Amino acid sequence: MMSSDLHLWNFMPAEVLAHVFSFLPARDRHSVSRVCKHWAAAVSASSVWSFTEINCESEKEEGEDEGDTASFLLKMIQVHMGHIRYFKIVLDISLELNRRLACTILDVMAWSGCRLQAFHIVCYGKNPFFYSGQDVLQSFRRLLQSLDKILLQHMDFRQMPFILDNHTVGLMGSCAPNLRTLLINNHSPGLLMLRQEIIVDVLKACPKLCILGVSYVALSRDLFRELLKPTREPFKFLDLFYNGLDTDIPEELWTAMRERHPSFRVGLEFAATVPTRKMSQILKPCLPVAALRFNGFTHMADQVRLVASIYGRTLEKLVLHSAPSDNLNASLIQLARACVHLREIHCFCLVDQGVVVAFRRHCKNLNRYTLSTSLFFCDNPPTIVQ
Structure with a gap:
């Protein structure tokens, strides 16, 4: 300088x-x-320190060893513990050293009696085994039981690949009665362990919960009956991950949700293994879908056309992985004309220039997009990739 x-x-x-x-x-x-x-x-x-993000990764500064790195992270957390309200931990789970550091940090926070309002965990790297992460979950349970039950309002586990068990999810409800956001629609391997009754119990224990993320198969009629109670506060968003496992929810319950909660919206993500025919069965007009994510790389033109025909009034975000085709370009242009409330569109395949023009012309609220007309992608508007 x-x-x-x-x-x-x-x-x-x-x-x-x-x-x-x-x-x-x-x-x-x-x-x-x-x-x-x-x-x-x-x-x-x-x-x-009100919002604090801790990165548990193997990187270290020049001249420091791993012990020094862990030591200063723990020391800084202890010194500023009283100021932390929103805590985010980013964990590289491919190395046991990082998992041990994450557990130590969570244990220190539990012993120090921190006053968290929000907890968010993000994991990346290769998960060694499908049953891994129980040490991290055990430390989280200790932290959860030590927190101020009045303060904790938001928890986000969408990017944690470990299997969430019934006991842990039950604790989330019983230890945080003022919970407003609970996102447990993560992509965990192995068998789904959560019982539908556990989600209902959490809703009963947390009457202020207004944003819920779960697997589609965790939905039940009892869950909707709980959300439809006249004494419940307005419910805003149901974020669903569909991996091919079905549950029977009558259309009348979805309609009743829209009438009971006028601002109610749905987010829907499809696993990469879900066949397109099953997607069409889930995409129903009775669902007020505001956010959609397709993770498969098959031809998705028909699904995009279906989305344009039924979600023109509600859709605000679309993430699409698809094989490129002229049919897809035509479907995307139809989507741009129908879904004028779109704020984000991310299409991870090559599209025609006319698709980019259509979205910029018809979607006046569009503020983020990934639309590429060449072999590289850009999501920084208003630049159009040529």
Whole structure:
């Protein structure tokens, strides 16, 4: 940096620095704390640590070993524990060392009596075995039982590949009666272990729950009856993951949900192994679908055309993996004309220039898209990839 730039940084208000540092993960906050006393004071502000993201990965700074990395992460958490309200842990599960670090962090938080309002776990890397992750879940259960039951309101497990058992999900309800968001529609391997009754019990224990993410097969008539009770607060969003396992939900219950909760919307994700014929059976007009994700790489033109015909008023986000074709281009143009409320469209295959033009012309609220007319993708509007 030029000397003049350094001079300006020396007089940067601590409030501005704290706001900038609040966007950094804990590892980078540790780095900026060693720049100078002015930065060290700014990074210690409570506003910096209200949202905290911890990365449990094998990377380390030059001159540090793995023990040093774990040590400073744990020390920073302990020092700023009282300020953390929204906690996100990012875990590379391919190495046992990272899983041990994650367990230690969760245990330290449990012993310290933190006051979390939101918990989010994101896992990546190759999962060694389908039964892996029980150590992480055990540490999470200890944390859950130690938290302030009044404060905890949001939990997100969508990107955790470990199998969630009935006991853990039951604890989520009993330990967080003010829960508003619970997303457990993760892509775990192995057999589905959750009973439909557990989800109903969570709804009964958490009357303020308004955003729920589960597997499609976890739906039940009792679940809808609980959501339809006149004393329940407005329910906003049901996020579903469909892996091919069905459950019998009458169309009348979906219609009743729309009448009881006018702003009620549905998110629907299809596993890559689901055949297209089963997708058509699930995509019904009675579902007020706002977000759709197709993960298969087969020809999806017919499904896109079906979506355009029935979800023109509700669809706001579409993620599509498909084989390219002229038929698909025509279906996407039809979708752009029908679903004018779209905010996001991500199509991971080559499309014609006319598809890009159609979405920009008809979808005035579109703010993020992935539409490529060449061999690379771009999701930074308003640039059109040629």
